[in-house]
Amino acid sequence: MKARHLVWIRRVTQSLFLGLFLLLLAESRLPQDVYLDYARAFSGEADLRLEAPVTFFFRMDPLVALTTLLSGGPLIKGFLWAAGVLALTILMGRVFCGFICPFGSLHHAAGWIKPSLKGERMLAANRKTPSQRIKYFLLFGFLVSAIIGLNLAGLLDPIAFLFRSIALAVVPAAGNGLRSVFEAMAASDYKIIQLLSYGGEVLVAPVFGYNPQAYQTGGFIGLLFLVVLFLNRIRPRFWCRVLCPLGALLGICSRFTLLRLEKDVEKCSSCNLCTKHCQGAASPKPDAAWETSECHMCFNCFNVCPEDALAFRFRRAPALNRGPDIGRRALLGGLLAGVSLPLFGRLDGRVDKVEDPRLIRPPGALAEVDFLEVCQRCGLCMKVCPTNVINPTLAEAGMSGFWTPRLIMTQGYCEYTCTLCGSVCPTGAIRPISANEKTGRPIKIGSAFLDRGRCLPWSGNAPCIVCQEHCPTSPKAIYLKTERVPRPDGREIIVQLPYVDLKLCVGCGICEYKCPVQGLPAIRTISAGETRSPRNQILL
């Protein structure tokens, strides 16, 4: 096959996989089909499920699979895809990085559309540097940490990083911007502009939704994403070369690759074009040894070489490929970091001493220790949540739980029969529960408590039954008693006072979300009573 064809096949494949990633990301939402057969609704068989395989990229991510298995997580059938990617890497090198990885493609595109460096400077930037060992350090840190019981891989796993950045920062930011444009247009006095606004909103709604989205730390996630993209101007595919722990894992696995770069020193005219176009800083020039583990298999060098001095060929190995340049410091440093992170991370006591009342996990979430072993912090549950209640944590889950999911009831509520978050979780940190299990067992995520000083009827300010009205359980966990209470002016009024029955409350938080006392509601949900924790209980 000609090199030119290979490079074009690569570009098309990259575009297809990046497109597929974005498509699946957009599909990670409440099903758009409102045309549900109501005969099914009648029988209560209408569990919400997504048709699109939204976890596909997580399933084929060997780092997700490996860290999940190392930390004692379940063997998920979908991990076969990851095993396939590993097998592919062993046979053909890091083709995942060059052909499939959507984050890699994004970096590649960023460098390709507008290269920042020219001539000698590009040549210098594409020479292999010791900083490329950092990714091995990170990989060992994550692997050892996973064995000890804290899964941090998702913080820098490229699939999780990209999903989190786009789903929790780029899409909501763009959507909120568009929405303000549409609202300004809808407020216009000209009918035509109003109609355009309605039509435009309908067009973009499948991706951006109709309601404003907010995610705790979303701004930070977005900034980090921009910084990582900007790094491509310092060195092409900086992320892939220096930071990506998945790249490091695949680099180690490519040791035995049968697809090799063969160099012909005689033909080389030292034009350096190969190095200038190298994506991985993998020393393609014939006067140096090929860095197998750094090569992204982009075939650029093969394509640009004017002398045909370079060629990729399948060869049964007479000798091993050059080993990955890991370095002892990266190895030892990674081990040390991997041991210390989980242990230091527990020092805030969030795992085994204190229950943070704000840490309300999604329904079906595993017990905290198990949860931190498998959660990838990818944001899929947050993207898919129809009420926008699931948010990345900041400090609520302690240092080791940064960016894990948490429900913020002032932003949304847990819909009584919805089980979408569990149905999409790629590693089972949130179990796939059914609506019947959720409401029947029931699965509690917390408990609601009244703040009588703030409550409108309790403080004699006004009649109100909003919390009771919204309470979804039957019988209702919030019940009313009619009483006389003094008003602020001293006269008595007859109002219905709300009470919470803790036995019935599931902690869904709709009372807190709908409470008219804005800011700090008069009824609030805390994690106490959650089914997943035997210790965090109130009632016998």
Add this chain to the structure above:
Amino acid sequence: MNFNCPMTRRQSLKKILQLSGGAALAGFTGAPAFSSASSPSTADRKFLIEAVGRTEGYPVKELVRQTFDAAGGIGRFVPKASVVAVKPNLSWARAPQFAATTHPEVLKALVELCQEAGAKEVRIVDHTIHDARQCFALSGAGMVAKETGADLVFPRSTLMRDMKIGGSRLDSWAVFTPVLEADVLINLPIAKHHSLSTLTLGMKNWIGAVGGSRWSLHQDIHQTIVDLAQFFKPTVTLIDAVRIMTANGPSGGSTADVETKNTLILSNDPVAADAVGAALFGRKPEEIGFIRLAQKQGLGTYDLAKLDQKKVSV
């Protein structure tokens, strides 16, 4: 104009093409923006139809048709080529058997009757409390829209407009505009229990036609209901009491709270319709704050002797 959503990509492209072509014309078609949805028939003498399905497995559509026939036929209220807005109660993401939302078969029958009467467009409008997509799916309204071709309007902030309500408690409030931008407005509530206003019937259904901070309406629920009822003047009110929720309202969630009544109530007097609805729960109209207040403010009467009463059974 079709505000209908969610829709397929193909539909939305078509819509945009129509929009870009139609936008130029829209200014000249003379469709009055925010016209009050009253029609001449409301000025007619007040009537009250009570229809009961007595046989096992009676056809719901037939019951709806005969109810309207007793009032002079659907064509009396729905002129040819008119735009009809139907306002069911779809507030909660609950399956139909819990009686928290308008029965999908009644909704379907009404939409079909309007279409048979020659309506140009039938629109299903409700500003739901739970996520609208789930409400539409679980209540069966989405399926009805699909089967009948009615527009199911997705409630959103761009469709809310502050308007002069002119009530004694609400001076102005955000109104869900597709409710008003129609020639005919039919109120299609479900009769059910409500923990604050005692019952929710026709007049209370208008809380689902406004936006804004609706939770604060509860602080003076009866007056705000009446304020909204004098603002939204439906052509007729059809109360769905095929099954009613007798406790744990308005959201319910247990079939133990549901009673089958197989009844429909049709009237062009919103107060009378609610009064008959209250009777299904064994309540006198004067016991219900908003019904008493509405009569006092002249929205209608619960003195049923003043109305043309008819009974229908199928």
